Each structure stands twice: as structure tokens, then as C-alpha cells.
Amino acid sequence: MTVRAPAGFAALITAAGRGIRAGAGQPKQWRDLAGRPVLDHTIRAFSGFERIVLVVHPDDMDHAINRYGGAVTLVAGADSRAASVRAGLTALEGQASHVLIHDGARPLVPDAVIAGVIAALQDGAQAAAPALPVSDALWRGDGGRVTATTPRDGLHRAQTPQGFALPVILAAHRDHPLQAADDVELALAAGVEVAITQGAEDNLKITFPDDFTRAERILRTDMDIRLGNGYDVHAFTQGDHVTLCGVRVPHDAALLGHSDADVGMHALTDAIYGALAQGDIGRHFPPSDPQWKGADSAIFLAHAATLARDKGYRIANADVTLICEAPKIGPHAAAMAHRLSQIMGLEESRISVKATTSERLGFTGRREGIAAIATAALIKE
């Protein structure tokens, strides 16, 4: 679940850095974390905000437009974090009452951390930011030796999102154009009192190469992975084509069914319902209901995919196997995957459609009908 932000609250996500310390060429916010770019995770955490401003490096703008255009307001960043934030705040001026400024490089921010900042602002704070008290002893070191100890009383490790009344942080940025490490530093320079809210260990900032391993580990622990399978059969009847995975395939017979008898799409729909423990197509679209007579099975698959999303899952992949002697599926398999991808809103590279004969054995072998089996994997992070 994501935090539903109150009206007037905007999120500003900074992602214009180059991630030099994380190494490995591509900037860290675009690198893969558990199958998706780091930034996908970060943006998803703020998807309950009515407005998200995403600040990206000018070199990444085209890529960002392709991936996030429409869902977020894109702004070109600058050569320091503070300047990137300023660019984002300027785009938000007059458009929100409050803003939560968050590092794109903190993809695992827990809902409770975001909710804590919002609550403090709603309670009247002009500025509020999460932090964790320092729990280890602190040393100063030089040349591999401890040169002094430092008292840790009152010291905190600062995190994001750092939340502000928008006019307050805009004024702080304009009046104190420092190369500050964060926005709290600027707020303090402007004399604004900042409330400390509860941070979280999981809210790490990906900074060094090993942080990817740590983030993957945290995600794996939190993940809810579900698998579902589906199986369906339709008998042949007189006709000149069949509809399989949404594609019309010429054939010397048709498939018999209450809807369009798309056996492949039915198996896949049942696989998704199965993963969600939500019964099968018959439960959601009873065959006794005349409105589904001759229906396009895309309606059923779209319903299952939406239900998965509404319950907080994303479909990680889907695999459909059609079992028949004829028609030949190979020439149509790519078009079928394409159609399924359109209906489910899932990349084609995550969908497989394949076929097998049953070596002339059984009802499919005798060409009495077509069977289909499907598997779907759903993930909630």
C-alpha cells in the first residue's frame, strides 16, 4: 500500500546526480533493483501524491519522458543537489501547499516514514524530516588510526523525505543559495524550526556499490511473491477461425463457448485470479449471465490484471501454453504476446506464448478441441 497524501501535498524527487560513488557506469537511479530501475521503486512510494515533480539530469530527459512522462512533472536538474531541488521547487511554486523532498536514490522509503513527515506538517510544523539517532560510538581517524572520540549525544543520521510548507522552503532556497547537503540545512540557515520524525534503517540511500546488495536483500524480505496457474479447454465446432490470446487465427473449425472461447486468455485470466486466491473467471463473470455471451475475453483478462494492481501486486511475468495439433501457433505467437501485453499493461518481454501438440493422444490429439495452461507470477513489494 502507498500513503495517500492530503490535498495540496506534492512530492519532489531528486534524480539528477551522476552516482559517481556507486560506480558501474550508469547513474545509480537508472540501474536495476529487483527487476526494475531504482527510480521506479522511489516513484511508486509516492504514487499516492496528487503531484510528483521528478528532477532528472538533462542527458536523461528523453529517457525519463519515455518512462514516466504523463505520470510526473519532469524538470531538468543542475550540477548540485541543492540547485536541482531549487529547479524542482520553482516548477511547483503556487501549485501546492506543502512539499516532501526525497532522494531518488532512497527507493525503499517505508510508508510509515512518509506518513510521519506528513503528520508533523499537518500538526502545524513548517518543516519536518526523518532521522535515526546515532547508535555507534563516533571516532575521528587519520591514517588508519583513531585520533579522537566524539560525543554522540543528540546526533542523528538525516534521511529524506524532508517536508516543508512550500513557501517556507522556496524562500529558504532563494535567500540562502548554499551548496547545502540537504534542505534541512537550508531551512536552518533561514531560521526555520525543523521537527525530527521517525526514520528507518530500510530507508538507505544507495551510495556505494554494496548498497545495491543490501537494498536487494531488504526487498526480498519484504516481497510477497505469488504464483497462480490456470487450465482451460474448449471443444471445436463448425467455423472458419479461432480466437487465441486475442488473435484471430484462420482454421477449419471454431471453438465452442459462452464467450469468444479464447482458451489461452481464459487460462491466463484464471492464473492471475489463482495467484490472488480470487476464484476463477466463472466467479467473476458467471456463464449463466447473458451479458457475457460472445464477450471479448479481453474484458476478463483486463479485470484480473486490474484486480491484481488494486491489491498492490504487479504482474512479473506470464507464460501461456496452447495444446493442439492445429492450427499452427508459432507464426502467431508474437502477435498473441503483443495483444496480451496491451490488455495487461505488461511489457512484451515478460509474456511468453508457446504451443505443443499432444502427439495425437487424447482429445487434443484427436483434434476435438484446444487446451491451454498458464502460469502468472505476481509480486507485491
Ligand SMILES: Nc1ccn([C@@H]2O[C@H](COP(=O)(O)OP(=O)(O)OP(=O)(O)O)[C@@H](O)[C@H]2O)c(=O)n1
Ligand atoms: N546535481 C545533483 C546531485 C544529486 N542529485 C540527487 O540527490 C540525491 C542524493 O544525492 P547523492 O546520493 O549524492 O547522488 P549522486 O550525486 O548521484 O551521487 P555521487 O555523489 O556518488 O555522484 C540523488 O537522488 C541524486 O540523484 C540531484 O538531483 N542533482
Ligand SMILES: C[C@](O)(CO)[C@H](O)COP(=O)(O)O
Ligand atoms: C539529503 C541526504 O540524503 C540526507 O541524508 C544527504 O544529505 C545527501 O547526501 P550526499 O552527500 O549527497 O550523499
